[in-house]
Structures are given as structure tokens and as C-alpha cells.
Amino acid sequence: MAQELIRIGTRGSALALAQAHETRDRLMAAHGLPAEAFEIVVISTTGDRVTDRALKDIGGKGLFTREIEDALLDGGIDIAVHSMKDMPVLQPDPLVIDCFLPREDVRDAFVSPAYAALSELPAGAVVGTSSLRRRAQLIWRRPDLRVVEFRGNVQTRLRKLDDGVAAATFLAMAGLRRLGRLDVARSAIPPEEMLPAVAQGCIGVERRRDDARIAGLLAAINDAPTATRIRAERAYLAALDGSCQTPIAGLAELTDFGLRIRGEILRPDGSAVLTGERNGPADQAETLGRDLADELLTLAPADFFTWRG
DSSP: OOOOOEEEEEOSSHHHHHHHHHHHHHHHHHHTOOGGGEEEEEOOOHHHHOOSSOHHHHTOGGGGTHHHHHHHHHTSOSEEEEEGGGSOSOOOTTEEEEEEOOOOOOOEEEEOSSOSSGGGOOTTOEEEOOOHHHHHHHHHHOTTSEEEOOOSOHHHHHHHHHTTSOSEEEEEHHHHHHHTOGGGOSEEEOTTTSOOOTTTTOEEEEEETTOHHHHHHHHTTOOHHHHHHHHHHHHHHHHTTOOTTSOEEEEEEEETTEEEEEEEEEOTTSSOEEEEEEEEOGGGHHHHHHHHHHHHHHHSOTTSSGGGO
16 A cells, blocks of 8 residues: 655745755654655745745744645645744644754854954944844844844845845854855854744644644654753743744753753843743743743833733
8 A cells, every 4th residue: 555645844945945854854764764755845935925024014923834834724734844933832723743853053153254253243233133032132232233124044144144235144053054054154152142042943843633643653753852842942932922023032951950941031122131040850841931931021021022011
């Protein structure tokens, strides 16, 4: 009996395709399946098509996932491969994400044609980013710099740098590694200096909740340590009501003693920052994440975020 085709839904960028192929290759290795057992289905999303406006102005994170999830709900694909930092904290009820590939480098990369590090940028230099988190973190640390909107995939943003639109930008080290373009990074910024986005560096695989066949296939490639870390971070994000209009950073790490999660919330204009940390047993990942969020929300003035105002 012929193997039923497994259709993998993904965005069409070079990075998204690399992540889809990594997922396929891990499934092939885990189950002894040939490449012909899979079909990569490229789906155009609103976030990919609309590149001349900031994400916060056109709908937020779901712009990179909605059409892909629609295809999953309609049965057009069997699994969807996502960068977890792009995922809203809630999925449509018939869908679930319970498979995570081993997490890559979580750090942000400093990218510039002329400067080797953020500290080398002169006062007044223009830095491009589409991330509210990076924008707020940058202004908090370097209020002397000018920040401009800088959307597009990796190749587009590198071209903008070459064209002189900005002197520098930030990319995820994980994405550069998956693209084989680590040469692009002038330096990697330690989390102590720039805490990354929640779930940065993690690939998640989404499926229909009632699809037992796919659930069994994905269980074999789920990385348990990554799953624990992401559960903590997404519980933290959900408790903060996180969206693309909220500058939030967070990172959970497994230690010899359990799990450590650090969090940071900022005013969108970078004028203030609040930080916190929780440590505890790894099997209490979600509780630790929620507790950290509760602490930061307690510390934050009522007008700290626009969504609380």
C-alpha cells in the first residue's frame, strides 16, 4: 500500500523553506521515509505581501500564519512549519502545536556594512528594524541613534543596508545559521545585553488536533528540552497579553537546578524598562512563566503599555 502523502505548509521565503526542509528531513530520518512521501506547499501570507507598513499597523503576528492555518483547517496541508517567535499565543481550537525542533542560537545578530558592533555606531546613526522589541531595547540603550522601519526578508534587508537606507540592522542568529549566512553577522549580542524575543530560534510544527497519524509521526521528532523552554516562554507571553504592539522579551533556559526564565517589558518609545526572573523546577515551566509575567505587570504603571491604557 502506498504511503499517504504528507503535505507541509510553509511561507515562501528562503528561511521558511529551509525550516520546512529541516522538518521534512527529520521526519524522513525518524521514519525511514523517502523524499517522495512529502510535498512542500508554499502559501503566501498577508505579512509577506504587505511590506510597506509596520506589522503593528496591519494586524500583528497573525499576518504570517493566518493563511497557513486556514489551509491546515481546510485539509489542504497536513502540517504547518512556523518560526515560533511569529506565532500568536493562541491557535484555533482544532489546531495544536506540540512538536518543536531543537532550538537554535537565541541571540540577535548585529549586521552592518561598516561597523563591527553596536557600540561602534556614532551618535545619530540610522538603524533599521521592524521589531518593536528591538526598537525599544535599542532606544533604551542608545537614545542617540535614529531608528527607522525596516521590513522584508533577510535578503531584502541586506540589500537595504547596501543601498544606504540604514547603517545597521538586527537579524536572528538562528535564521542566519539555517540559511548558511553566518558571515552576515558582525557580532552576536549576548542575551544579557539584548534579551531575545519569546521563542526566538525555535521551529514549531502545527497539526490538526484530531489527526492521530500526524501526531504519531511528529512525536518522534519533538525535542523535549526545547518544548519545556517554549512552554515557559509562551505562558509568560500569554499572561502579558503579548502582541506585535507590545515590546516584550523573554528567555527560558534549562540549568542543573531546573529552569530559569528571564523577562523584560519596555515602553514602546524605549523610555523605560522593567525586568524580572524566576527559577524553579522544569516541570513547572508554565507556572514560572505566568508568575514572572504577573510580577512585571504588578511593577508596571497603568499606562506602561498602550494596550493597558
